[in-house]
Amino acid sequence: MVVSIEVDCVTKEFDRHFQRTLKQVTVAKLRGQETKKSFLALKDVSFTVEQGEAIGLMGLNGSGKSTLLKHVMGVMRPTSGQVRTRGRVSGLIATGAGFHPQMTGRENIFMNAAILGMTKSETEAKFDDIAGFADVGEAMDTPVGNYSSGMFARLGFAVAVHVDCDVFIADEVLAVGDQPFKKKCMKKMEQVRDSGVTLFYVSHAAQSVRKMCSRVIVLEKGVVGFDGDVNAGIKYLHYDDSDDVDPEDEQSTDAELGSDV
Numbered sequence: 001m002v003v004s005i006e007v008d009c010v011t012k013e014f015d016r017h018f019q020r021t022l023k024q025v026t027v028a029k030l031r032g033q034e035t036k037k038s039f040l041a042l043k044d045v046s047f048t049v050e051q052g053e054a055i056g057l058m059g060l061n062g063s064g065k066s067t068l069l070k071h072v073m074g075v076m077r078p079t080s081g082q083v084r085t086r087g088r089v090s091g092l093i094a095t096g097a098g099f100h101p102q103m104t105g106r107e108n109i110f111m112n113a114a115i116l117g118m119t120k121s122e123t124e125a126k127f128d129d130i131a132g133f134a135d136v137g138e139a140m141d142t143p144v145g146n147y148s149s150g151m152f153a154r155l156g157f158a159v160a161v162h163v164d165c166d167v168f169i170a171d172e173v174l175a176v177g178d179q180p181f182k183k184k185c186m187k188k189m190e191q192v193r194d195s196g197v198t199l200f201y202v203s204h205a206a207q208s209v210r211k212m213c214s215r216v217i218v219l220e221k222g223v224v225g226f227d228g229d230v231n232a233g234i235k236y237l238h239y240d241d242s243d244d245v246d247p248e249d250e251q252s253t254d255a256e257l258g259s260d261v
């Protein structure tokens, strides 16, 4: 078995700043008030992922999921501990990140692909596939600043999923897409997973995690609260109030995908 991701005792400390301007900070300091407070967004997080595993990363808002994935993507460094990944990492964290509002969809595809490690000729060769998947129509040649959040997600997902990678990260990307797009993304991610890519999937939808993942990691206030079997993980979170729903039932999956993800 090949190790794909190794997260070793990772701790991340952030500062919460209570003032925004230098003037406000100065006034607060003169008054003897607190100007910032540090807290740990990740506390001693450790786990190992083998190549080809599909991990459902779950947990409440603010539990540290996106922060952890930023470490896996290599855009953030831990305060202490280490993250090692094997191969190219692609995917998207928070919709719209990495896009420039004044550039067109077309220009952003090239820029975003470059950020994810694709060469210009590689992107040119895949452009039609990417544009076809994003399916934003005439909006492709207009600035993305005017896009709806769903269109943003389409473009971001389309680029990320066309990068040849060893690890694919999908952080709540489907939350804003419409139902046909969600279905298309799920299908594409299943293909990516089945081709042996390691998948990190963040979702609040138990049904789609069941469909997609072979293991669940639950974060609770920056700590790994659970790591193991998918159904046990969902039970651990009490996300599954619909025990009577058959996970294989296509319609219930669709219903859930159509609601909130």
Ligand SMILES: Nc1ncnc2c1ncn2[C@@H]1O[C@H](COP(=O)(O)OP(=O)(O)O)[C@@H](O)[C@H]1O
Pocket: 014, 015, 016, 041, 059, 060, 061, 062, 063, 064, 065, 066, 067, 068
């Ligand atoms: N750059 C940052 N500076 C300060 N605090 C941050 C920063 N990024 C995230 N946080 C905080 O870290 C915590 C975890 O955030 P996040 O990883 O985005 O959670 P999740 O993705 O699970 O909803 C939250 O309390 C959030 O406010």
Ligand SMILES: [Mg+2]
Pocket: 065, 066, 067, 171, 172
């Ligand atoms: Mg998040």
